[in-house]
Every structure is written in structure tokens, then in C-alpha cells.
Amino acid sequence: MVDQHFSMDAHGMTKHIVILGAGTGGTLVANRLRRLHTDEDVRITVVDQDGEHLYQPGLLFVPFGLAHGDKLVRPRQDQLNRGIELLQVAVERVDLADNRVVLADQRTLAYDVLVVATGATLVPGETDGLVGPGWMERVFTFYTLAGATALADALAHFDEGRLVVNVVDMPIKCPVAPLEFCFLADWFFQRRGVRDRIQITYVTPLDGAFTKPVASKMLGSLLKEKGVEVVTEFNTGTVDGAGGHLVGYDGRTVDFDLAVVVPLHGGADYVARSPSLGDELNFIPTNEHTLQSRVRPNVFVIGDAAGLPASKAGSVTHFEGEVVCDNVDRFLAGAELVDGYDGHANCFIETGFGKALLIDFNYDTEPLPGHFPYRIGLPLLEESRLNHLGKLMFEWVYWHLLLPGRDIPGVGSTMPRSGKRLVKTHQEVKA
Amino acid sequence: MIDTMMAPTVTLAGLTVDVNEEGFFLQPEQWAETMVPELARAEGIADLTDRHWQVIRFMRRQFEENGTGPTVRVLGKTSGVSIKELYQLFPKGPAKVAARIAGIPKPRGCI
Ligand SMILES: Cc1cc2nc3c(=O)[nH]c(=O)nc-3n(C[C@H](O)[C@H](O)[C@H](O)COP(=O)(O)OP(=O)(O)OC[C@H]3O[C@@H](n4cnc5c(N)ncnc54)[C@H](O)[C@@H]3O)c2cc1C
16 A cells, blocks of 8 residues: 555656665765755655664773663664654665665665665574574673673673683674674773683684784784784584583684674665665665666665775764765766775774774775874774774764764765875885 | 896797786786686695686776776675675785786775
């Protein structure tokens, strides 16, 4: 059955932009687009399955008692400007051929332009045993609020034994978060006076601490400094919560008393039900520079939902926002799209003891030392208290600048070069 | 001095190919199916079965379509061979080993 209101004429004067997901990307794109157009020109509808906006970067701090769940959540509606309609209902599927979205309550939404911003979903069920015996008792994740909260309780009572932090496979949201977790765990157990009775082991499918060589080397030595053992190229096949070990597909095992696992990620479920929308992991094939989907010209993608060789991070989503809005406008005006996005990512890496690192990179340039955004600024790839304050500031920036779709003063969407020591080439660093 | 800086080459099925320090092909077009048995032996795979071939040809096709080799997880979902079996076929790590045998660059992986 088709509801008149929601399938209103999409071919009249008013163009209808439908945004799927009211998380980081959906919210900032909706707000930016709303400022750019009058209500007569453009109608904007945002769809999200629930009403609570979670500040996900705060999840890292919950297990250590440094943040509390109720402080990390705000109503989605309050983050959206006037003139944006928010529908609280799950997306059932997208019919690309008919330019319409089918909602879980069977209503349909016809669109002129669709922006997919439904992020990444955790799929713990894809790993044998992960949600079996021991799940949320001895095997946890901090990637959900429920998980992070339960883990806080477990960590507060963990006095001896082996803590294993495991990333099952890439891609994951904020790929530095599991490393930050190790750094904070080291700090947390020291503060509690039990560090010498606890072994911390980081188990990764990568061949080093991180994906990018310079940062990987730097983060690898930091792990070593903090006494965190690293097991590389480990592809977790089974998590045996009752027995207390991870079993790799290659037969290797890692024993644990407490496991913190970052489960496999995929795109949102409805993508699989939408013909030709996603790839095998339900991410949307997307042009790296224009952020137009490769599936339809009137479909754009922002944030974690995109199948791009970029980090799944809030900073990436923010930098993409400007380009997505620009190109949606151009598309509506029949103009040529701009290759505006360069893969810019910027992450604070909390290293414990009130310090943090900052890395800044794009598709072509890996994280380098120097200062951000100019020669005078925050130190890059170097531990400092200033960066820790930057990380804490990010929460304020998130609610007050990022979500409203405003630019962060001094930080453009493309990667700044002026403060970086671009002298070291790949080869020199390896040598 | 210049020599040591250059990428190594190897001779396979009578042809010279350029590889990197980890043994991945630098120029995938230099690859031919006739090189497969020799490449597989170098990876410790003496008996090449139809299942090995299925994976190798699949990797090659994926690379030609997407410009990068698939990860193990994607292989398990799309190649018709489960991850468990992939590890039985290529015990040292399916994505990397099969990529080397299929003559494609190191899978980009994810960031
Ligand atoms: C533990 C952790 C730490 C992090 N730390 C950082 C950090 O320090 N810095 C940083 O930059 N980033 C960090 N991130 C990543 C950051 O939170 C995400 O990259 C960012 O939120 C992505 O925005 P998005 O809009 O793509 O997805 P999201 O913000 O996740 O929004 C997706 C939305 O889609 C909705 N949705 C999904 N499926 C459906 C459906 N079927 N129907 C309707 N709605 C649906 C969801 O409810 C959700 O609201 C972290 C993430 C985690 C988990």
C-alpha cells in the first residue's frame, strides 16, 4: 500500500532528497543541505531506525570508567535543523529502478536524490562461537554501548590473567580504537596497581600494528614500550569463550582470561535486500573522489556505508560531507561533479596517562610527522598532552560543529600539507 | 648499488617476471597459467587440485574486475570455497598465497 503523503510527487518543482541514516553523516549532510536550499526547492527527509544519537568515539572511554553511557547519547531529532523531516522507522529496502525506498512499515518514499548514510553494522554472528558461551561474561566488545558498559564492570574486577584484544578482520570503524584500548588498559591496570599480574596481548589480522607503514612502526614501538604483546596475521576462526581461547583458521591458538573482540563489520542489512545496491559485504560501491555511488547517478554515499579505501571514521565522514553536498547540488543542477574528496582522515590516538597522538593522512599520503594543520599546531605522530586535550575537545566539536554541518576553523576537507615533514619517502622509512 | 635498489626478478616457465621483496608480481600482465605449478611449489603446494585452480582463477578474475585481490573473508563469501577449506588449500594464508600464485599484487586490504 502506498501512503499518499510519503510518495508525494517527486517530479514537480520541489526536489525530494531522502537520506538514509541519521548518524554522523546523515545528520551533517541534512543540516548542510537544508542551509543551502529553500523549502520550496528541496524537501529533505531523513530515516533512522531509532531515536538516539550515540557519540561512538566515547565508547572507548566507557570500559575504563572515563565516560558514562547516558552522557554519550542525545535525541536524534535535536541534532537536525528545522525543515528536515525525521522518520523513525527501519529501511526495508531500496528499489533503485523505481527511485524509491520501502520502509519497514511498508510506506514508500520516492526520491530524486538518495544519500546512503547507514554506516557499518557489527556482525558478531559471522564468527564461530563469538556470541556463544562466555559472551558478555568473559568475551566482550566495546563497539556497542551495552558491550562497553558490561566491560567496565568486568575490567573493574579483573586483577590477574591474560587480557586479549582481538580484531577479527578489517574493515572496522576507527581502526586505531583497539590500539587505544590497549594503551588505556595498560594505564588503567597500572593505576589500579595490578599491571604486573596482567598480560595484555593484541591479536590482529594485519602484519603490523596498523595499516600504514610509518604509523604502524610508531604504534608498534609504543605497544612494545607499554609491554603489550602483539600477535600478527591472525585470522580468528573461532572464539571459544568457555575454554578461553581464540582459534585461528591456520590452527594457531591464543589463550585468554578476558577477551575484548572487535567483531566483523558489514554494511546495513537492508543493503542485501536491495537489488544491485551493495557489494558482498553490503557496502556501497562509491567513486573515491566524487562520492557518487557507482550503482546509480542519483545515489550518493557518505561515511562508513561507503566501500572506499578510506578509514571508517567520523573525521572522514565530516570531510566527505562538504563534497557530498556540493555534488548533490551539482547533480540537481545538471552540472558536472567535482573530484573533491582526497581521502583525508584525521585521528587522535589516546595513548594513556593523559596523552595522545594525532595522525593525519589521505589516499596518497600516509600519516607523517610534523604539525597539524600548520607548522605551528598540534604535533603529529608524537605523544603529547595537547593532543589528549584535542581528543577530549572532539566531543564538543562533534555535537556543535560536526553534526550541524559547519566547518572546523582552520581545518578544510582536503589534507593540509604545510606542517608535514614530507621529506621521508616510503623507502627511507623502511630502511 | 643501483642493482640492490631494484626490484628482484625471477624466471618462471622460461619467462622473466618482476616481483617485490615479498614475492608479489609487480606487473600482473607478466603472469601466465603455465607458471602456476612452479609458483605453487614455491609456496609448498605440491599437489595442485581443481579446488586450488578454482581459487586461483577466481582471484585473477576479481583482480581484473576490481583492481585488487579479495580478502579472505570476501573469498569465503564469493569464491565457492569456504574459509576453512581455503586454509586447508593454502595453509600459510589464502589471500596472500593465492595472490602470489595468481600473479596479482598484494591485496590492498583495508584501512
Ligand atoms: C568504539 C568506536 C570509537 C570510535 N572512535 C572514533 C574517533 O575517535 N574518531 C572518529 O573520527 N571516529 C571514531 N569512530 C567512528 C565514527 O563513530 C563513525 O565512523 C561515524 O559515526 C560514521 O558515521 P556514519 O554516518 O557513516 O554512521 P553512523 O553514525 O553509525 O550512522 C548510521 C545510522 O544508520 C542507521 N541505520 C542503520 N541501518 C538502518 C536501517 N536499516 N534503517 C534505518 N536506519 C538505519 C543507524 O541507526 C545509525 O544511526 C569510532 C567508532 C567506534 C565504534
